[in-house]
Structures are given as structure tokens and as C-alpha cells.
Amino acid sequence: LVAARGRLMQELPAGGAMVSLLATEAEVTPLLTDGVDIAAVNGPRAVVVSGDEDAVLAVAAQVEKSTRLKVSHAFHSRRMDPMLDAFREVLSGLTFHEPALPVVSNVTGRMADELTSPDYWVRHVREAVRFHDGVTTLAAEGATRLLEVGPDAVLTNLAQDVVPDVIGTQRRDRAEDAALVDAVCRLHLTGTGPDWPVVFAGGRKVDLPTYPFRRDRHWEDAPILQAERSAAARAGGDAADPFWELVRDQDVTAVAATLGVTDEPSVAAVVPALAAWHERRQAGAAADGWRHR
Template sequence: QAARLVEYLRDRPQDRPLDVACALATTRSPLDHRAVVTGTDRDELMSGLRAVADGEHAANVETGLARGESTTAFLFPGGGAQRLGMGRELAAVHPAFAAAYDEVCAELDQHLDRPLRPMIDGDAEALDQVGYAQAALFAIEVALFRLTESMGLRADFLAGHSTGELAAAHVSGILSLPDAARLVAARGRLMQGLPEGGAMVGINATEDEVRPLLTDGVGIAAVNSPDSVVVSGEAEQAHAVAEHFAAKGVRTKRIRVSHAAHSPLMEPVLEEFRRVAAGLDFQQPRIPIVSTVTGELAAGDDLRTPDYWVRHMRQTVRFRDAVEGLRAEGVTRFVELGPGGVLAAMAQECLAGTPDGNLLVVPLLRKGRSEELACATALAQLHVRGTSPDWKKWFEDRGARPVELPTYAFQRQRYWLEASSAGGDPSTLGLEPADHPLLGAATVLADSEGLLLSGRLSLATHSWLRDHAVGGAVLLPGTAFVELAVHAGGRIGAPALRDLVLHAPLV
């Protein structure tokens, strides 16, 4: 099919690639074996298409087999995932994303001391401050959810890392946008108001290996994968823990932050944060959430109490446990809704070695890559595995119009039996006409001039048929054909044929 399309498009340079893609995605049936080519111009797309035709690997080609039903979880990242200019490209192309982004930023601006969007677009220093970073991440994550929602992608479960769980709480319906914006802004403001001097360090070690080295001033901020934890707290003590492992050759990484989240240093602001949360109106979630506080599916009113969100601010982020909890709920598709793909990488580490070929982990956006191309690639990966977006919506936003396509590349092999003008001869089956009166009837093909067993039979040669003659034509009842089939089955030693005939309904 790809080779046929290559040849067809080679002779039609006037067709816009966008219109060709629209026709392929919206006017053809999505069969099980799928391929998607992504690119930014005609040459790149044609090159990928030729790779599909030749059965070769290409960086801009996704192929796969749709495996039927799947269960999807959306993942929302936390602090540190923010980047300058995030969301700008998507806002220029997707109205649903742009509208949601503007709405959320406007709501957050009511609680911030300066407008959020200008900081996201051009003030890297401000964006790294915890108070603004959390608000910015909440805004883009909610906008990404609205974008996927507009394209028909649905989440069966949600999970969020630190601040990301606030985005999950809002899109699930637990918190309205005004209440969620108030809680996000308060969380960032209170953390930003704490004295600086804390530190966070990532360590490639297990939680059990790290825990004996903790002090009153240092805690485990996150367990991200089986051998990746983050320690957080008073700077000197946190660095001492990291140096202990570095001396053993274990990889450590200092995380650039102004405040040590999920550490004992958060204690002074917890009561004020509780008062803010107590003034909110919590509702039942429409989409289930797997908590990163417990690592399990949130039950009952867990996420609808101020106490939960206080614990959420202070305690360890158990992302590894949350991934395992999602798997226990049957999740096979993990889609990260964030600006960089950091959670997708951690989820893949958590799922390494899982014997399930149907698993798929996809970040909607990737750091250092065009947002539009990254989003298209993510949708392609989902589509070839059977989780298809609403492609009509995707192309509708770009003004695409379907064009004429080449016909399907059928194999065009003939499987019908060739007609024969010869009549049937019962003796070829080891039967003799004398065995049954019907076996002596002439059986000729429908397109010949002869007579049919099921139509007109010769009254001259088969006088016993006179009782079945109506207007000079023989009308043989269906039971006679049943008798013939039963008799023939018995003569050739095929009891299964007899059983089939005897139990089949007469039509």
C-alpha cells in the first residue's frame, strides 16, 4: 500500500501533504496493521513513506499492530519539568489548547503578584522560582488534557507527581478551576516564602539503601523508580547523604531548586496550607486517581479532605508505587501530559522487565523537540497500537481537505472455482443411480440450458416426479434434498454429514 502511494504521489506534486494525510487518516478504514509517517515537509514525508514501502526502519516512521481494547492512564509531572516558552507552538495551532491555556493562566493570575504567561514565554529566572513554576506547570498540564480531550482521547485513570497531582485533581472533577488555582497558588506562595537554603539530590539507589542515612533535617522526597530516589532537606545534610553514595561510585545529581520540597523544611507552612484547603469545595472524581502519596487507587473521600493535601505537600512522592498501582488496575497505555517527558522515562524504568508486549509509554511533548512534531509522534505511537485520536479534529484545526487517493493494493488473485459444463456423475463418489431415485436425476450448471435437480427435472425419465409437477415444472420439497444428502453421507461413510443435515434447520 505504501509503495502504491509513493508512485501515486510522485505524479501529483500539486497535492498538499496535509491534504493527503487528512484523506489517509479520515477516509480510509483503520485496519489492524498500521503505519504513520511524520514530518515537516514533503521530502521528509516521502522519504518515510519509501521506508515503509521497503520495510526499512526510519526515525519518522511508527508501525504497529492494533491490539484491541486497552486501558489508559494520563501522568502529570511535578516541579522541575517546566521550560521556557512551553506551550507556545501548540497554542498557535490548536484552538482547544490555546483557549484552555489562556483560561487557566487568567485564573491563576488572580492569585499571583504578576502575570504568569509573560514569565512562561520569556523570563527563565522567574519560571525557576517554585511559586511560579508550580503555577506554570499546572496551566500547561490542564491545557494538554483539554487538547487530548478535544481529540477524543480518554483516560481511564490519572496520576500526578507532586504538583502534577493537583492538575489530576482538577481534570478529574475533584476541584473546580477557581478552587484548584487557589490551592496551586497558595502552595507555591507558601513554599516560596520559606527561607532558602534547602537542597534536593537525586541518587541512583534504592529506598532501603538510603533510609538508614536520613536525619531529622533530610527526608526522601520521591521514590521515582526501583533504583532512583530524591533526598530533600537541609542542604549540608542532604549533600552528605549524596556524598556517601558518590564515594561508592553511585551516580548522584543535584537538582536546581530554591526550596527543598517534600522535606522537613515544609513543616512551618503546613497549617496555613491546611486552612486554605479547608475553604475549598471538594467533589467526587469523574476519573479515578492513583495516589502518589499511597501508591494505590484513591478510595472514598481520600482526595476530598484538606488533610490529604497537607500530607501530599509534606510526604514522599511514591511514583514507583503509583505506576505499579496503575498496572494492578490493568493500565497498558501511559501518556505523560507535560512539557518534557521526564515522567515517561521514569515510568519506563518502573516497567522494565514487565512481560507484556502491549505496554506503551508515551510523552505528549519532549524536551528539545518541536511541540507540534512531538505531539504528532505521540499520537502516531498511540494510533499504530490501537488507541486512535479523532483525526478529523486534528486536521480540521489546520484547514485540511481530503484529496483523491489510489485504490487499495489488493492482491487480485482469483479464488472462485472455474465453471464447468459437465453434469454431475454420482459414480465418481462411489454411488450408483440405482441406490436412490434422486441420484439418477440430471444435475447441470445454472448457466447452461439443461435442467436442475432443484429446478425442472425430466418427467419423461423420472415418472415418480409426476406427483411434484406444477404447471409442467417439478417443484421438489426441501425434505427430499435432506433425504438425498443423508443417503449420500451414509453411502460414502460420512456420519458427520448426516448429523449436520439432520440437525440443520430448513430454510
């Protein structure tokens, strides 16, 4: 289907023109004349017209902003008509199957229900590409993020008018591998994480090193600090004891080394309880300190 479509299009006489217009479909439709068709509706104010060169350029001249597209033929216009019968003949010899996944049709802009019909694919060549309607349908069906798989991010920019999170996998001005990794990371940040074991095949998780806090004090002594110190003294003077700092940090290895114990699993089982007990003791001592002020 794809090969026949491309071959038959290329066999058509060259010529015609396609122009992108900054206008709505409703604004462009009254301007159409014989020899000009709407080839695409890509956004709320992004319409492409196609057909005979002079007629297309005359329509474009009536719109404030337009851009002529660099194409070999005037696609999705009546200049495609001479290939339609031959294309339908090719299609009649193919075997079609129902899609395994839901598909939004750019011919109708709605959920597709006729992809197994040769007539649908003939219309696909001749009629306008209703991309904007298709993206709107996707949003209505609950799509919250879109991924463009292709050589550039042209559709990404067009779809952002409807769905904010649209990610392109490639850009013509960036290296392929860097653009792909960037797309994977952006997907992760929008809540659609990739299968990381596949991304990092053969990799393994490692523990990150802990940060060495110095615990230096840089504020003045105030009455409240004096109360805390008095409370610590009544609690046995262990508030700043290095051992209890290790317990509070739940540094099992260091606690075990301090105690001279080699069975770290046993130490790990009691360190949380020790930390909780010490915290309660310090809180009680602090309360006593406030009562004696």
C-alpha cells in the same frame, strides 16, 4: 489550592538541597539523618532526598551515583513545615468534590479515596512522592500504555521500568507541534488510535491510485510452462487474453469500456462471477494438460 500552595512555598526561606540517588528506598532509608527526608521514590533505583543542604550532601556522598537537582527550595522535606498551617487554613475554605475518574495517589501509591480531605493535600506537600508505587498500581489495575501530558518527557523515562508503552506528548528539545504529532502517531501504533476526524478537521478520505503492474516474465521456459500453455490453448487460448486479465484484476471501468457498456454498476455486479468462472475454467484446463503429459 494550587495558587496558595505555590505562594506559600515561595514565601519560605530559600536554601536546602534535593539530590537524586541511584539506589533503592531500602538502601537509602538507613542513611537518613536529622534534617534529611525522602522526597520521592521515582523508580526501583531512583530515590530523591531533600532537606538541609549539608545533611543531604552527606547522605549523597555515601551513594555511588547522585545528581543534585536545580531547585529553589527543599520540597517534600521538613523545611516545608512552616507553611503547613497556613495552607490548611486556605484548604478549609475550599469546596471539594469527589473525582469523576479514578485517581492513583502519589502520596500513598494506591487508588485515592481521600481527595476531598484538606489533610490529604497537606500531606501532599510534606510527604514523599511515591511515583513508582503509583505506576505499579496502574499496571496492576490493567493499564498497558501511559501518556505523559507535560512540558517534557521526564516521567516517561521513569515509568518505562513498569509499563513498556509510555508516550510523552512534549520534549524540551523538539518543536511542540512535531512532538505532539509524533505522540499521536505512536499512540496509533500501540493500538490506541485517536479520533482522526478531530485530528484532521475538515479533511476527507481519497482513493489511492492503483499500481501499474507490467506483468513481464523473466524466467526460462520449462516443461511446466509448456504444459500450462498447452492447457491454455485447449481452454480456448484465453489465458493471456487482455480482457480476462482485466476480469481477473476486477477492473470494472476497463471491463465496461472493453465491452462498450456505460452502466458500470451492472458490470460490477457480474465481474466477480466472471472472474470466478474463468479461474475454474483455467484450473480445469491445467488439470487436463497434466493428464496429457
